[in-house]
Amino acid sequence: MTLLSNTLKLTLRKYSTGKLWQEVSIPVPWGEVRGKWWGPTNLRPVLTLHGWQDNCGSFDRLIPLLDTNKVGFLAIDLPGHGYSSRLPNGFYYNNSTYLLTVKFIQKHFNWAKVSLMGHSLGGLISYVYTMLYPNIVDLLICLDGAKPMINPQGVSMMAKNYDMFLKQNEYVYSDKEPPSYTLEEMKQLVHQPNKGSISLETTPYILHRNIAPSKLYKDKYYFTRDPRLKCGNSSLFSQDEYLAHAQNMTGPMFIAKYKQGSYYEVKENFYEVLDVLKRSSTDCDFNYFEGTHHGHLNNPETIAEMLQRFIQRHNIENRCNNGISPKIVNNNNTQSYLFQ
Template sequence: MLQIVNSLRKCVIANLNNVKNISTHVDFKEVTIKVPWGHVAGKWWGPTDVRPVLSLHGWQDNCGTFDRLMPLLNKNVGFLCIDLPGHGYSSRLPQGMFYHVTNYLIMIHHIARYFQWPKVSLMGHSLGGITSYVYSMIYPQNMDFVICLDGAKPMIHNNINVYMAYTIENFFKYDQYCRSNTEPPSYPMEEVKRRVCRPNDNSIMMEHAHILLERNIAPSKQSPGKYYFTRDPRLKSGGFLNFSQDELIEYAQYMEHPIFIAKAKGGSYYEAKENFYEVLEVLKRSSVDCDFHYVEGSHHVHFNNPERVAPLINQFIQRHNIEDRSVGGIKDEMIVDKAVPVKF
């Protein structure tokens, strides 16, 4: 069975226009980490004998979002880039469960406990950046530093009651769809690429879409020559956190650890932008190093133009890579010979 699945996976990759990754740097290992609901999959880049920077992708992306950035980052530090639950090659949450950010926070804590990390280093993009920020906000004593790429403080929604009702109704629709075991809609490869690139004002450049697709699609059994998305449809329900702006301002006062925030000039704030800057001003006073930068590019600038953010991240890490990393390297039981196959 594994041989058949790997064969199908090769079919997906072969049809991604046979485009090569920009990098010849292949110093990563495919890994899986056991968790109570299944496993978390990902790539471990760089040194494996020391504690890495746990790296989280954005909503409906996967750990491939960091493939173009990793070769440009500090080679003395490892990066464990994972697929969030329901994304990429990671297990989905059990039926009937909603993809709340709290689930991602619990996942981070599971991983930190699995490795027995004395401190936690986090990097995240978009949803991954928000998750990283919130984890560092509720566990500031656990952090050595956090890196947020066009996503940091949670957004404040107007009429949260209406938004929550809409989200819950969406969840029931997609949860029922998952229970039907129906194959998702499938599309020709070019349309699949367009659907990956279109969100956030065409944030992803078409020429790089194949990198994210490798962990995101499978060949249709019903429509030969077409492909469907393997991520959990329940992710489309949306998500919410119920912090108020006043609470976020208060909690930011206790975030003393170093924090790096890159704001893409072509990205959106997804809320009243003064909310972001109010919290940023507090972080500049509370953090030992609140390293904030505007970066030219789209919401996925770290993916499209990694050379614009990599030097800034490297400088930040060089300043703050001072905590002990000797505990929490890779475990043999995690390593898989080949990429975990997509779900069919």
């Protein structure tokens, strides 16, 4: 089955790069997970996970710079993000939710092996999934996010998060429209956090799956991501457990650390685990790159060539599958208000 199969009746879309992708909707028990499938559909892709409160548009500038002829990419919106379904009323977003999402996707496509690429939160989820299933993940790519952070104030932070969750959960299921802003204001709201991690020029790549027009105010928009995402997340394991299990992670891994990014914990925790990974992995390709936490979005050319070489080096597993079902191809993509 080829990318241009008439049976699938694919809707092809282009950005200025000319690279092709298609919108897909993958069924999960609480609704659907939406995403973009880049490259051939008859080959198992690299499942690609974005960062906290971002969406799969985070990879719109990086993936076109990679060779998608032999290895495609399925970049998804995590639950509550982008176009993906929100969790039901009363459910909390945490690492277990995202790990199970990967599991449901693997089961849906009946993949014997999984290739993972993630940024920030997506990198953490990819890392833990590899830690849990080291014999199933054939390659791991972590972009400024790998081992989950250990918060020394974990107990008090969890209590605050639960209190915030109750407020946000009530707000989500009320009829009240979220606060609305002009497009320029929204760009600033995406740009300013985390020391301007997302450049103003690249904010549309995050916004275009993340906003809807206000019904109350002309020329204003509101964020459509689930407000419950604002409630923090906790690590599933201790530092000692991460150190112990890193010894079992023998597969190839590419770990990128951006110099202007933060560690969000005592940085020695990261390097302790990294030292173990360098000994256990058949190829622990760790590199520093210039740029902010969202360097893969702002300046993807700085990392693309090295990342491509890593993928080529380890693209040795059989990626053939039965193709994607026409049922998951989504031809009714939500209108973009930023890419006309």
